[in-house]
Amino acid sequence: MNTFLALAVMSVMGITVSASTHVYAQPDKKQLVVGQLQFLTNFHPLIQVNNTKRLQINYGLLPLTAFNWNADNECILCEEVPTLENGLAKIVANADGTQGMRVQFALKKNLAWGDGKPVTSKDVAFTLKMANDPNIGFSEFNPWVRAKSIEIVDERTFVLILPKVTPGFASWDQILPEHLEGPIYSANGTSESYVKQTLYNTDPTNPGLWNGPFVLSEYRTGTRITWTPNAYWPGEKPKLEKITLTYRNNSSALIQNLLSGEIDAVPVSPGGISFGQMLDVRKQRADLNFQTTAGTNLERIALNLDNPIIADVRVRKALLMGINREAITQALFDGQQTVAHSLLSDTNPLFNQAIPRHGHDSDAAMKLLSDAGWSPAKDGICTNKKGDRLAIDLTTTAGNQTREQIALVIQDQLKQICIEVKPRFLPLQKYNGEVSRHREFTGMIMSSIRFSPSTSPRIALGSDRIPSEGNSWVGNNFSGYSSAKMDGALDKFQSALSAEEKKSAWADIQATFAEDLPMLPLYFYSEAYVTVPGLKGFEQNTFDPLMIWSKNWYRE
Structure with a gap:
């Protein structure tokens, strides 16, 4: 299957939307039902944190x-x-x-x-x-x-x-x-033991765990959790009396439940329906609200640099140049997701305009592979003089339709430059555990990461942020990237207080990133939700979860 046919197939994988039923789940305007795709297996707010967890925890436990x-x-x-x-x-x-x-x-x-x-x-x-x-x-x-x-x-x-x-x-x-949590921590001195015993996992409906406008009052594994007002919240009281997060196994079920009136709001990937599904629904259901804003959440592919094939930067650059990111965002997102050329969007004032952008160029990619000692065999897949086959796994989360589609398209696109990609779709718990944080993958993994103004890119690029048993598997440097030059640029960033110093540090980080390509930037998610009409105070955010301000939500 060629690339354009693969993209066409993806478009028909979306759901068929019926415009006949306009029924909504909650005639009681004091309640809201939010559809979710991935149920958390670890509710602790500060251990094994990812974007999905941040979207679900901040109703009841607020940051400083x-x-x-x-x-x-x-x-x-x-x-x-x-x-x-x-x-x-x-x-x-x-x-x-x-x-x-x-x-x-x-x-x-x-x-x-x-x-x-x-x-x-x-x-x-x-x-x-x-x-x-x-x-x-x-x-x-x-x-x-x-x-x-x-x-x-x-x-x-x-x-x-x-x-x-x-x-x-x-x-x-x-x-x-x-x-x-004090007594539990005192009795459990390791991360593995503590995570099993923390009340956030053994008794998450204990109201004393939560300090926000809501407390978690109902917890049904894999099915739903319910947030109700915290009677001791000292600030403005929540306008909603109940927010229920209800979980489905796949994004098509989420959107069908939204259309049938079983849920009132659903996030657009990650953690919900695909952007393509949202676009499909928007064409036929103008009565719904489609709340979108340009995002800062980077979808990226981490590369296991311990793999000798991927350790060659020429292969990494060929991988990126073999992926037609423009075609992907046009076909899947109607061009509304910004192609990523670095860790920051090229519209960000801190973006380094001088860096090479490694755009789609199959001929240049093939030249890089040839220089690295790879040439096409009879079946079209490259081999080297040792007889090694240029085959790389690509792992991502199962049930996330957007990522599954992109993995299949990347498989097709890279085959055109003699690289065999083997997609693997794993449950979220396994993906976030041993596969990513324990680095038990051999090739590539696809996920997202966000850098707020206060978050150092060291979490994904610092040599001291490679997850290991010695650091309790903390860090998002899943690639295992280690560079003295990058560490120096990160040190410079972490001591920058003025705008000029910060911009200079970011410029160095992006230049070294473009030179080394420790991971492959794909695109930046637009922040998006589909909701029933009349949901107000639902302010989209580009850095921190909008749930932090859920007390402001109300329904007309």
Whole structure:
């Protein structure tokens, strides 16, 4: 099957939409049913974190700060965002002559867990203690490990002590309840043991685990979870009385349930229906709401650089140049997903316009493969002088129609340049566990990653972020990429405070990335949801999950 025929086949794999039924799930405007594709097997908010988990946890457990729809960092659990200008953040001299930081926060007044216990500075200290335990392995989106110690001023006020100057000093993730999780952590000193015993997995409906406007009140494995208002939330009360996340095995079922009125809202991939399905529905159901905005979520292919075939940068560049990303985004997304040439979109003011873009060029790709010692055999697949076959696995998540389609198209496109691609579709738990985080793949894996203004690209590119048993499998450097040049550029980024320094550091990171291609950038997801009419306050976001502001949602 040639590329264009494969793309045509993909288009007919979408669903047939009936425009006859306009029934909606909740005549009760105080309730909302949200369709989801992937049920979480680990509900802990700070361990094995991915974009899917972030979309499901933030109804009930809020980060200290977050970037809103205007890309402004705002306090979520605190009173005021620390800055150098307001004096809540200070650069200080360390004992060894280097520079560090002191960053002061005050928690919101009357902030409480869902069991009525106050959220205090002791909870922050407990979270920080766990984060700095190398046996546990916390998230690296806005990592707590940036702070090595804490000074507790009073029940609500604390100072984080950072040994290094970092531009993300005002961005911090969720806080854990010391009164509930403290004893469990003390009794379970490894990540494997703790994850099995944490209340987030053994008793997720315990209200004391949640500090946001909602608490998780119902949990049915693989089927649904329900969020209801937190009686102790001190801020503006939620306008909805119930938000139910209901799960389906595939994206076609999600969209059919939306059309039949069983669900009120559904995310567009990742974690929901495909972008192509959304476009198909939009053509025939103008009564629904289609909320989209340009995104920053990068769909990428990580490459196992331990594989001697992929270790050759010429092969990596040939792989990228053999993939027609423009054709994919046109066929699947009606051209509405931006082709990625680096870690940042080329519309981002920090994008380095000088980097090579490695566009689709089959002839140039074949030349690179020839230079690397590969030539087509009788069956059209390349071999080298040793008789090795140019065959590479491509693994991604099962049930995600968009990724499954893209994997099949990439298989067809790379066959045109004598590369045999073998797609594998795995359940989310297996994919996120041993396959990606334990790096038990031999070729390529496809997933997404997002770099907010506070998240260092080190999580995916730093040589110290290669997941291993020694670091409790933390980090998103699934490729196993190690480069002194890149590490130097990342160090430069992590000490950049001014806009000029940050832009210079990003330029170096992107230049080294383009030279080495440790992973293959595909495109940037548009942030999108399909919802029933009348859902308001549902502000799309480009950096942090919109669920953080779910208390603002209401239905007319």
